[in-house]
Amino acid sequence: DTAVSQTPKYLVTQMGNDKSIKCEQNLGHDTMYWYKQDSKKFLKIMFSYNNKELIINETVPNRFSPKSPDKAHLNLHINSLELGDSAVYFCASSHGHRLTYNEQFFGPGTRLTVL
Amino acid sequence: GQQLNQSPQSMFIQEGEDVSMNCTSSSIFNTWLWYKQDPGEGPVLLIALYKAGELTSNGRLTAQFGITRKDSFLNISASIPSDVGIYFCAGLPLDSWGKLQFGAGTQVVVTP
Numbered sequence: 399d400t401a402v403s404q405t406p407k408y409l410v411t412q413m414g415n416d417k418s419i420k421c422e423q424n425l426g427h428d429t430m431y432w433y434k435q436d437s438k439k440f441l442k443i444m445f446s447y448n449n450k451e452l453i454i455n456e457t458v459p460n461r462f463s464p465k466s467p468d469k470a471h472l473n474l475h476i477n478s479l480e481l482g483d484s485a486v487y488f489c490a491s492s493h494g495h496r497l498t499y500n501e502q503f504f505g506p507g508t509r510l511t512v513l
Numbered sequence: 514g515q516q517l518n519q520s521p522q523s524m525f526i527q528e529g530e531d532v533s534m535n536c537t538s539s540s541i542f543n544t545w546l547w548y549k550q551d552p553g554e555g556p557v558l559l560i561a562l563y564k565a566g567e568l569t570s571n572g573r574l575t576a577q578f579g580i581t582r583k584d585s586f587l588n589i590s591a592s593i594p595s596d597v598g599i600y601f602c603a604g605l606p607l608d609s610w611g612k613l614q615f616g617a618g619t620q621v622v623v624t625p
């Protein structure tokens with residue numbers, strides 16, 4: 399029944415490692431997003447894909463690479479993890495990115511801790 | 514990106530009281546969304562607003578899309594303990610390609 403799901407829920411790793419976070423939505427939406435929430439709870443968009451095509455790429459280090467194998471999945475791969483990458487990462491989805499009715503639905507989040 | 518100005522930053526209220534929070538922007542927005550985030554969870558959509566002046570309710574929650582299209586407020590009436598959480602406003606500027614901008618959040622604490 400889950401609408402937007404993410405795995406893993408928690409991720410603890412060492413600096414310099416490479417890790418991936420997976421996201422899936424069963425809402426039939428065309429657009430998916432990755433957000434980063436910092437320690438002050440501020441939410442900032444990182445990437446967006448519409449039908450597997452990248453449409454938003456904010457100023458994010460190129461160590462972060464999103465991949466969308468199909469429109470129901472958007473994964474986030476992070477190379478050479480740094481301490482500052484520690485945060486909660488949220489996946490979200492919406493019907494479209496240019497439609498008026500663009501409500502975004504969020505997953506439960508992945509708490510990444512880099513030691 | 515631009516950050517919306519959301520206030521207050523936090524509120525400590527007694528059960529049964531009403532809560533009001535608002536967001537302002539220097540830009541015109543096409544859509545205003547209000548979310549609630551519980552600890553350890555993702556933001557949950559409460560109310561969506563699409564037209565200037567629109568007033569929408571969801572149970573004890575009421576939100577309005579400002580006439581100038583640069584602000585929105587959320588009211589919670591007769592608060593209960595489960596209203597505790599962080600409330601976020603979020604807005605979509607014109608032709609934003611889905612680039613939702615978030616306020617910094619309002620932490621609501623309800624005491625019995």
